[in-house]
Structures are given as structure tokens and as C-alpha cells.
Amino acid sequence: MSDELIIQSHKGSYAVNFNESLLDDVTELFENTPHFLIDANVARLYKIELASVINHPKVIVIEATEENKSIERVIPVIARLVANKARRGDTLVAIGGGIIQDITCFIASTLLRGMAWRFVPTTLLAQADSCIGSKSSINLGATKNILGTFNPPEKIHLCSKFLDTLDQKDIYSGVGEILKVHAIAGKETFDLLAATYDQLFTDRAVLRRYIGSALRIKQKYIELDEFDRGIRNIFNYGHSFGHAIESATNFGVPHGIAVAMGMDMANAIASGRGLTSIETYQRMHGVLKKNYASYASANIQTDALMTALMKDKKNTATQLVLILPIGNDAEIQRVEVVADEQFGDQCEVFLKALNK
Amino acid sequence: MSDELIIQSHKGSYAVNFNESLLDDVTELFENTPHFLIDANVARLYKIELASVINHPKVIVIEATEENKSIERVIPVIARLVANKARRGDTLVAIGGGIIQDITCFIASTLLRGMAWRFVPTTLLAQADSCIGSKSSINLGATKNILGTFNPPEKIHLCSKFLDTLDQKDIYSGVGEILKVHAIAGKETFDLLAATYDQLFTDRAVLRRYIGSALRIKQKYIELDEFDRGIRNIFNYGHSFGHAIESATNFGVPHGIAVAMGMDMANAIASGRGLTSIETYQRMHGVLKKNYASYASANIQTDALMTALMKDKKNTATQLVLILPIGNDAEIQRVEVVADEQFGDQCEVFLKALNK
The missing domain is CATH 1.20.1090.10 (Dehydroquinate synthase-like - alpha domain)
Structure with a gap:
């Protein structure tokens, strides 16, 4: 099964692609020179299915904690992307829940004056709600969600099999x-x-x-x-x-x-x-x-x-x-x-x- | 003399307002709940003409150095704006050259998912070139201009009298x-x-x-x-x-x-x-x-x-x-x-x- 929902945004339209076989074949995530930002827990749980992502030279594994959603912690992630030679035409690919989404969306808004990003939501909150709507939210010190942007992804790859491992x-x-x-x-x-x-x-x-x-x-x-x-x-x-x-x-x-x-x-x-x-x-x-x-x-x-x-x-x-x-x-x-x-x-x- | 140049952008049109009497009457800078970000040198040189800006409770004075144009140094400026209770409908007003422009434009792109900003360019580089075109550039550590956004100001107030004090x-x-x-x-x-x-x-x-x-x-x-x-x-x-x-x-x-x-x-x-x-x-x-x-x-x-x-x-x-x-x-x-x-x-x- 693979059907789509097309969302209109200020940056053009983007698709939510419902793809239940994503974990069997992840090649579509490798389009357009990807840099992966993946939730550490997802990387642990799907180390076999996502082996090609986890072993990719341009992968950044992030613990999905509230602290890591702060601008102070986002800076070293950007530094990693720069060290990995991220270029304007490359794509950031977020794999995780809302925190990984917020971090990736915000970086995609500000690195190199804007990069494309795609999203593989792995939590029910992200799949049923946050994945569409363009918003990113980033903390500054103790001030929650004070920074942010409106920046829709290029595409959302939605596979409900990730829900199998949720609490x-x-x-x-x-x-x-x-x-x-x-x-x-x-x-x-x-x-x-x-x-x-x-x-x-x-x-x-x-x-x-x-x-x-x-x-x-x-x-x-x-x-x-x-x-x-x-x-x-x-x-x-x-x-x-x-x-x-x-x-x-x-x-x-x-x-x-x-x-x-x-x-x-x-x-x-x-x-x-x-x-x-x-x-x-x-x-x-x-x-x-x-x-x-x-x-x-x-x-x-x-x-x-x-x-x-x-x-x-x-x-x-x-x-x-x-x-x-x-x-x-x-x-x-x-x-x-x-x-x-x-x-x-x-x-x-x-x-x-x-x-x- | 006060004439205008109207620039089209992805966020609508904005005016470059040529106003040679700006230093005699700065009231127009106080529209729409301003937060001022002003070059320390400009504040020193124009302490009489800009007294109402410099004494405003929501003014942030910034030394226009390359170091201050880094994300690491921009964070405390954002923290000051948050402490000064910046709200979504407020306006950031940049007074200075390209560095103050970059800092303000970048903050306006990312604080509260976007705020309006206006610009008083005080250097010839900023007046004749950088003030239009939407770009901001921010350093990350030693990597120059790696972060940035496209975010035009709401208005540019251009007064060539600032050039009197330039080197x-x-x-x-x-x-x-x-x-x-x-x-x-x-x-x-x-x-x-x-x-x-x-x-x-x-x-x-x-x-x-x-x-x-x-x-x-x-x-x-x-x-x-x-x-x-x-x-x-x-x-x-x-x-x-x-x-x-x-x-x-x-x-x-x-x-x-x-x-x-x-x-x-x-x-x-x-x-x-x-x-x-x-x-x-x-x-x-x-x-x-x-x-x-x-x-x-x-x-x-x-x-x-x-x-x-x-x-x-x-x-x-x-x-x-x-x-x-x-x-x-x-x-x-x-x-x-x-x-x-x-x-x-x-x-x-x-x-x-x-x-x-």
C-alpha cells in the first residue's frame, strides 16, 4: 500500500507518503544527497532495518531529549553538518519524533540560508499531528519553544510499523x-x-x-x-x-x-x-x-x-x-x-x- | 526631502524611505512597539540625536565586531529580547551597518517564528548595497556566514547624514x-x-x-x-x-x-x-x-x-x-x-x- 496526501504550503505542495514497506526498503530515503538526523532510540531499535542509514557516512544520531531541542545543543549538530560538508542542494532527513523534527526543521531553515528536508515520523504524535503544519520550535535556555520557523518538509514518509516499538x-x-x-x-x-x-x-x-x-x-x-x-x-x-x-x-x-x-x-x-x-x-x-x-x-x-x-x-x-x-x-x-x-x-x- | 523606492519580495513589498531629516526627528522609528538593536559606535556618535532610542527601555547596544555576528554571541542578544518581553507583534529596529543588519535580520527570522524588523543603515556599504536583498549571514565558530535566512525588512529608513562620521x-x-x-x-x-x-x-x-x-x-x-x-x-x-x-x-x-x-x-x-x-x-x-x-x-x-x-x-x-x-x-x-x-x-x- 502506498498512497499520498498532498498538502499546500507557502513553499509549494508536499506529500505525506503512506508507505508500509518503508522498513523493508529504505532506498527512497537516499535521494538528493541526504544527511540523516536520527533518534538514538530509533537507531537502536531498528539497527537491522535501518542499517544503511546508520552506517551512512553522513548520519548524526541524537538523543531525543528536551535539552537537545535547545539552540545551545543544536549548534554542535550544525557544526557536524558543516564538517560533513553539507551543501545547499543536499537534503536533511529527520528520522524520529517531534524533537528530531524540530531540530531538523530549524536547521533546514537556517543552514546555508535554507536546505530541503524530509521526515520519517516514528511516533504516533508525529505521525498523526506534528508532521504536517510547517512549525519548528526550539528552546533557548529554560525558555521553551521561543525560537522557531515555518518550514515545511519536502516530503513525509509515513510507516505505521514504527509504532510497534512505542511505549x-x-x-x-x-x-x-x-x-x-x-x-x-x-x-x-x-x-x-x-x-x-x-x-x-x-x-x-x-x-x-x-x-x-x-x-x-x-x-x-x-x-x-x-x-x-x-x-x-x-x-x-x-x-x-x-x-x-x-x-x-x-x-x-x-x-x-x-x-x-x-x-x-x-x-x-x-x-x-x-x-x-x-x-x-x-x-x-x-x-x-x-x-x-x-x-x-x-x-x-x-x-x-x-x-x-x-x-x-x-x-x-x-x-x-x-x-x-x-x-x-x-x-x-x-x-x-x-x-x-x-x-x-x-x-x-x-x-x-x-x-x- | 523624502522619497521612496519600493522593492518587491516574497513577503510583499517594502520601502526604502530616503529621509534626510531622520536625525532631527526619529519618532517614526517608534512605530509598532520597537526593540532597538544599535551599533555601539553609532550610539556613542549620535547620543544627542538618538537620545530617545538610547534611553528607551528596550534597547540593546551591540559592538559591531565579526565575533558578535556568530550564533554563539547572538544567543545572549535573543535572551535579552526575551527578558524584555518581545512579543510576536513587536518590531525589531536595527540601527547600524551590515553586522547589526545580519544579527537583527537573523533574529527576526527565528524568534517567535518570525517578527517584523526595520533597518536604519548607517554605513555606506549598508546604504548602497546590503540594506536591500533579504539576506542575513551569521557565523558559526570559525565558519563565516554558514547560517542565514532570506528575510526582508518591513521598511528601510535611509539618511545619508550618518555618513558624516564614517572613516x-x-x-x-x-x-x-x-x-x-x-x-x-x-x-x-x-x-x-x-x-x-x-x-x-x-x-x-x-x-x-x-x-x-x-x-x-x-x-x-x-x-x-x-x-x-x-x-x-x-x-x-x-x-x-x-x-x-x-x-x-x-x-x-x-x-x-x-x-x-x-x-x-x-x-x-x-x-x-x-x-x-x-x-x-x-x-x-x-x-x-x-x-x-x-x-x-x-x-x-x-x-x-x-x-x-x-x-x-x-x-x-x-x-x-x-x-x-x-x-x-x-x-x-x-x-x-x-x-x-x-x-x-x-x-x-x-x-x-x-x-x-
Whole structure:
């Protein structure tokens, strides 16, 4: 099976190529003078299938840690590429998850005034969400994601067989973002997914179908608003709370799981403030809770969460910009909410009820 | 006087605003929440005229050294902008020459996935050449200009009064690039400039006219080939040799003066190899030599120059990509030249004759 999804971007169109036999034959990754940037863990797990990549003279193996996503750690990677004589016409090939994607995309934006790059996403988060949309995010010291660019890859080679070696928590994390994207697509789309939820973990064909579905939903928005100046904002649904949860737990909760928890929290607050019906919260709660259940006892302190929330670039001390379900149809929208006492109380109630 | 030149770019059009009263009234620099990045020397020289900039809470003063143009030194500048709470809608305002331009343009490309930036060029090199064309270049360790982006400013505020405080050598350096641009425009354009050459140094109105003329000539090429994939290459005329001269003298020769010397060398080699007539070399030699005369005794070693030339990204051990005057009309073209013994001899003859 090999079919394609074609995405339009400011740099022309690029394809997501669904290729389930990629691990049997990786020759297509060697087009156009490649320099490989590969996740150390992927290199260990697929040392046989990816032997020709790993033994290539121009391969750079990177541990996919948050620290390595900083500009300070990216510099030696660039120095390696320069030492390996990277030229303007060469191609950077990222093999890994979001961190390897961010590093490669950022380097491709800035080395030699721009190089082509391709991507083999190996995590569910990267396959179902981050691989399309052009964004890179790089840390500077302790400031997360402050640097970045919009720079789509030339091509994405998507093979779901990489998911075989993922931890369960990383599958849940990816499913968290899949849930988010389908919530954006509307009530019916979300409910259909919710009804199929358990099969995502047991039936690869179902999971593959939802990877494709998530990408097609996201495609519509990134093609309309690639530079994230308007409608694309709603993809931050669950993220203001999600990032605050990650921060308050010192990144103890995987990203997509924190997003699922964040969506549940956003729904609780929206319905608590009368912005959506209580039914919206209840309708979605079951599946969201299932997705973050193993982290429900993470013991998130309200104070730590509120502090993290206030650090969000979009928020001020009195005004919060949130993405919430609005109205009976639970349409996902960007709204401004007053950071009043009631808001703090609502957050506390949600957090206290978490592991009940 | 305030007129404008409108440049088309991949990010829309931007204006070069010629404003000779900028130093009397700088309010226009404060539009759109500015963060200033200003050359320390300019801040010292114009502490009265630019007092409101220098005393602004969001000003960063930078010594315009080659070292400060490295990614390692750019990081703390970004950290300062983050500490000063730079937001996506704010504007970076560069005040200085090419180094401040490079630093600001690069940061504007990568901070918060892109910010607007404006430019007040204060050197002749920046006013007559680098201010338009979108390029930024940043060093990585000892590797010069390996990082960079294409990112045009939102606006250029050009005031020739800044030239009052330039060293003579920096005027000569800027004139070197003006000579190059006019050579590209053709024999007659170059000869007209050559006939007016002395007035560039004595009559500000004439110099201003040629700044405008240089920008209009360059405009045509950068609009056709902003990303430097084809015709824009010819703006490297004098630069392969010029960069090698800078490198062989440990940057003892100012950039535009090395370019003038490099053009003379390119002409000598092109005529020596029969690619253009001896008259081309002779016709241009007088004014080029005048422009680099005070560095003619720089004592450039042939070996050092050849080594530097071979390091040029475009060249291999056997093949050189050069920009040379071709034919009787001395049309500036990109050509490949075999790096044979004759070539080495020609370089040596040129260098030996330099200070005769």
C-alpha cells in the first residue's frame, strides 16, 4: 500500500507518503544527497532495518531529549553538518519524533540560508499531528519553544510499523492529539471516534485510518492559516491547560496525555461558566478520562498550575485567552476569559476531582 | 526631502524611505512597539540625536565586531529580547551597518517564528548595497556566514547624514560595492560613474545620487532572483577574489576595498585568458586602483590567497566558479575556469604588480 496526501504550503505542495514497506526498503530515503538526523532510540531499535542509514557516512544520531531541542545543543549538530560538508542542494532527513523534527526543521531553515528536508515520523504524535503544519520550535535556555520557523518538509514518509516499538504511554499520548483534532472536526466526528476508541489500541488498521483522518482534518486548517495568525489557533484546544499540567508536573505527564486532560479541564470550565452545556463535558469526559487515566493521580498542585498558566504568552494577570467548546454543538473556539476568583476555584475543583 | 523606492519580495513589498531629516526627528522609528538593536559606535556618535532610542527601555547596544555576528554571541542578544518581553507583534529596529543588519535580520527570522524588523543603515556599504536583498549571514565558530535566512525588512529608513562620521576607509569600502553594481549595469553606466568618481568623496549630493542608482540596479536582480539561485549570482563579481584577499590579510582590507581589488584581479585574469579584451582591464583599472590604492601594499601572499580561494564553497580543486567580465562589452557573467597552473601564475603576477 502506498498512497499520498498532498498538502499546500507557502513553499509549494508536499506529500505525506503512506508507505508500509518503508522498513523493508529504505532506498527512497537516499535521494538528493541526504544527511540523516536520527533518534538514538530509533537507531537502536531498528539497527537491522535501518542499517544503511546508520552506517551512512553522513548520519548524526541524537538523543531525543528536551535539552537537545535547545539552540545551545543544536549548534554542535550544525557544526557536524558543516564538517560533513553539507551543501545547499543536499537534503536533511529527520528520522524520529517531534524533537528530531524540530531540530531538523530549524536547521533546514537556517543552514546555508535554507536546505530541503524530509521526515520519517516514528511516533504516533508525529505521525498523526506534528508532521504536517510547517512549525519548528526550539528552546533557548529554560525558555521553551521561543525560537522557531515555518518550514515545511519536502516530503513525509509515513510507516505505521514504527509504532510497534512505542511505549503504551506514547500511544496514549498520540491518541490524545487524535482526540483533539477530531473534537475540532465536530461533535459527530468526535463521537464516532469515541465509539471506536478501544480499537485504536488493538487494531492497527483502525489506528492507521485515524492517523489519516487526523491529518486530513488538520490539513484544512493549516492550508487556510499556515502561519497561525487566525483559525489555526483552535488547534491549541487542551494546550493552555495541557502545557500548564506538563509544567506543574515537571513534564511527568506525556504531552498528548496532558492535552487530553487539558481538554477535559477546558470542557469542565466552559460548562461551569455556561459557555457550553454540561452535556458537552459529560459526553466527552468518558473517553478523555480513559486516555489520561494512568496519570489521573499525578497530584497536580493548583498553585503550580495557575502559575504556569499565567506564564502562557497569550495570557495576562487579568485576562486569559483560551480555546474552549462553545454552545450546544461544542464548537471549538478562541475566547477570552476573565482570570477571576471563580476561575481559580473551578481549576481547583477539577484538579481535586481528578483521581476520584 | 523624502522619497521612496519600493522593492518587491516574497513577503510583499517594502520601502526604502530616503529621509534626510531622520536625525532631527526619529519618532517614526517608534512605530509598532520597537526593540532597538544599535551599533555601539553609532550610539556613542549620535547620543544627542538618538537620545530617545538610547534611553528607551528596550534597547540593546551591540559592538559591531565579526565575533558578535556568530550564533554563539547572538544567543545572549535573543535572551535579552526575551527578558524584555518581545512579543510576536513587536518590531525589531536595527540601527547600524551590515553586522547589526545580519544579527537583527537573523533574529527576526527565528524568534517567535518570525517578527517584523526595520533597518536604519548607517554605513555606506549598508546604504548602497546590503540594506536591500533579504539576506542575513551569521557565523558559526570559525565558519563565516554558514547560517542565514532570506528575510526582508518591513521598511528601510535611509539618511545619508550618518555618513558624516564614517572613516574614509569605510567610504572607500562602500564605493567599492557601488563600482561593482555599476559594472554589472554595463560598460557605459560604469564609465559614467568612473568619470564622476572623485566627486563621490567631495559632493554629498553626487554620492546620494549614486546610492539611489546602486539600489535601483540591484533592485532589478533581487526582484528577479531573491533567493540567489541564478542571475543574482553575478553580484559576487569581485567577491571570490575579494573574500580570498580579506582572508589572506586576516581581514586587514575592508570588504568593499577588497571587492574593488578583486574586480581588478578578475578583470586581469579574464583578459589574460582571452575571456574579455585587454581594454576591459585597462578601462576599469584606473578607477578600481584608485579605490584600493591605500591597501595596494597589503602584501598578499599568493599561497594564502589560493588556499582561501579553494575554500570557497563554489570551488573544487580543479574547477573554479568565477564571476568575470566576458567579451568586448565586459558583460558580467558566471563562468567556470579550470584551476590550472596558468591560473596560479596569473594570480601571482597580479599580486606582485599590485604595489607597483
